[in-house]
Amino acid sequence: MGADIIDGKAFAAKLRGRIAEAVADFRRDKGLVPGLAVVLVGEDPASQVYVRNKGRQTLEAGMASEEHRLPATTGQAELLALIARLNADPAVHGILVQLPLPSQIDTAAVIGAVSPEKDVDGFHVINVGRLATGQKALVPCTPLGCLMLLRDRLGDLSGANALVLGRSNIVGKPMAQLLLGESCTVTVA
Numbered sequence: 751m752g753a754d755i756i757d758g759k760a761f762a763a764k765l766r767g768r769i770a771e772a773v774a775d776f777r778r779d780k781g782l783v784p785g786l787a788v789v790l791v792g793e794d795p796a797s798q799v800y801v802r803n804k805g806r807q808t809l810e811a812g813m814a815s816e817e818h819r820l821p822a823t824t825g826q827a828e829l830l831a832l833i834a835r836l837n838a839d840p841a842v843h844g845i846l847v848q849l850p851l852p853s854q855i856d857t858a859a860v861i862g863a864v865s866p867e868k869d870v871d872g873f874h875v876i877n878v879g880r881l882a883t884g885q886k887a888l889v890p891c892t893p894l895g896c897l898m899l900l901r902d903r904l905g906d907l908s909g910a911n912a913l914v915l916g917r918s919n920i921v922g923k924p925m926a927q928l929l930l931g932e933s934c935t936v937t938v939a
Contacts, residue, residue, distance in 0.1 A: 756899050765898070766811060773812040785814035786844045786870065787836045791829060791855065792822035797848045804846065814841065826855045830863050837865040844870035849920075872924065881927045893925035897932070907932040914938045 777783055786808045790801045801817060808815035818832060829851075836842045845868045851857050861869075866876040872888040880887035900907060912934040916922035922938060929936045 754903070756903055758895075758899060761899060761902060762895075766807065770811045777812060783812075783814050783841075784843050785816070785841045786846065787816045787818065787839075787842045789818045789820070789829070789832065789836075789845070789847045791820045791824050791848070792852050794848075794850065797850075801848055816842070822852050824852070824855070826859065829855060829860060833860065833863045837863075837868060842868065844868050846870050873919070878919070878924075881924060881931075884931055889928065890920055890924045892921050893928055896925060897928045901932075907934050910934045912936045 773784060786804070788801050788804055790797055801819075805815045805817055818836075820829065820832070829847075833845065833847070836845050845864050847860055847864060849857065851860060861871075861873045862875065864871075864874055866874045866888070869877055869888050870891075872878070872881070872890040872894075874888075877887040877889070881889055904910070907929070910929075910932075912926075912929045914922050914926045914929065914936060917926075917938050926936045926938050
């Protein structure tokens with residue numbers, strides 16, 4: 751059996767194009783510009799690249815993008831206050847707090863502070879619970895992207911045997927839940 755390479759870059763480019771069209775239609779029909787706020791605490795190089803790319807792609811799709819870059823010395827209370835302001839801001843429709851956070855900040859408290867309706871990472875316990883019970887939820891982007899690639903390549907996944915390597919809250923567990931939602935038999939290793 752030969753290797754079957756999935757071209758994720760080409761798929762992503764088409765997806766970004768469809769999203770830009772949908773955003774343009776939404777803006778025209780509703781008179782509303784979707785807004786994403788990204789919060790970065792500290793100077794992790796990989797996180798800086800991720801945040802920069804998210805901001806660029808958000809703007810390219812026709813959405814509003816705002817970045818909040820805080821020093822690594824930021825305290826938890828200051829970060830939670832920023833999240834509360836973003837939760838209350840009607841121009842902000844999605845919030846992404848870039849992980850990892852510095853050690854003085856309780857990651858679970860920060861994830862729990864983001865409004866479930868604005869939790870674009872899908873990390874809030876309400877979104878995790880909704881995903882686990884088959885309800886509509888905001889879902890972490892990496893597993894959702896993987897599912898989209900699988901559907902694109904394989905079509906209907908019902909009855910497929912799936913192996914998920916890893917059980918992280920960010921990728922492994924949500925991936926398993928998404929595959930279960932597709933009626934796959936799922937093994938997590």
